[in-house]
Amino acid sequence: MPEKKTTQRAQKAKREGKSASTQAGEYVREEIHHVREGKHGAKSTQQAIAIGLSKARRAGVEAKPGKDASAATKKKAAQDSAKAGLEKKPSAARSRAAKKALKTASKGTSRKSVAGKKALSGQAGEAASKRSATRRSQAAKKAARTQGAQGRKTAARKAARTRARKAG
Numbered sequence: 001m002p003e004k005k006t007t008q009r010a011q012k013a014k015r016e017g018k019s020a021s022t023q024a025g026e027y028v029r030e031e032i033h034h035v036r037e038g039k040h041g042a043k044s045t046q047q048a049i050a051i052g053l054s055k056a057r058r059a060g061v062e063a064k065p066g067k068d069a070s071a072a073t074k075k076k077a078a079q080d081s082a083k084a085g086l087e088k089k090p091s092a093a094r095s096r097a098a099k100k101a102l103k104t105a106s107k108g109t110s111r112k113s114v115a116g117k118k119a120l121s122g123q124a125g126e127a128a129s130k131r132s133a134t135r136r137s138q139a140a141k142k143a144a145r146t147q148g149a150q151g152r153k154t155a156a157r158k159a160a161r162t163r164a165r166k167a168g
Contacts, residue, residue: 001089002055006030010061017146024063028052035115040099041106042114045123053077060084 010026031052035042042048056063057080065077090098106114113119128136144152 001087002027002059003030007059010056010059014061016148019142019146020061020063023061024053024056027056027059027061031055032115032120035106036111038111040102041109041111042102043105043109045114045119047105048114049123054080057081058083 006026006029010023013023013026028049029052031042031048034040035048042051053063054076057077062081063077065074069077131139144155147155
C-alpha cells in the first residue's frame with residue numbers, strides 16, 4: 001500500500017493537469033526511497049521503477065505501458081489498472097512472502113547500484129536516448145505549459161546555469 005503522502009502528491013499533480021507519468025512518478029519515488037532505506041531490495045533500477053508503476057496503476061493513475069512494451073508487461077499493466085479502487089489489504093502471509101522475495105532477490109546488488117543517484121541518472125539517460133528528439137521536445141514543451149510561472153522561472157534559471165557551465 002502506498003503511503004498517504006504519496007497518494008496526496010499524486011492527486012495534487014493530477015489536479016494541476018500533469019501527465020499520468022508525472023503522477024506515477026510519485027509512487028516510483030516512494031519505491032526508490034524504500035530501496036534506499038533498506039525496507040526491501042530490488043534486482044535493478046528497472047525493477048524498482050516497475051514496482052512503483054504497479055502501485056500507481058493500482059492507486060488509479062492511468063499510466064499506460066510503453067508502445068514497445070512486452071505482452072507480459074501490457075498484461076500486468078491491465079491487471080493493475082483493473083484493480084484500481086479495489087483497496088483490499090493483502091494477506092499477511094502474502095505480504096511477508098513478497099517482502100522476503102524482494103530482500104533475497106537483491107542479495108548480489110547494493111542499494112547504491114539500484115537506487116543511487118548514478119544508477120537513476122543512467123536509467124533516465126538510457127530511457128531518454130530511446131526517444132526521438134521530437135518526442136523529447138514535445139515532453140519539454142508540455143512540462144513548460146503545466147508547471148506554471150514559478151516553475152518556468154526556476155527552469156529558466158537552471159537552464160542558464162547549465163549553459164554557463166558548458167560554455168566556460
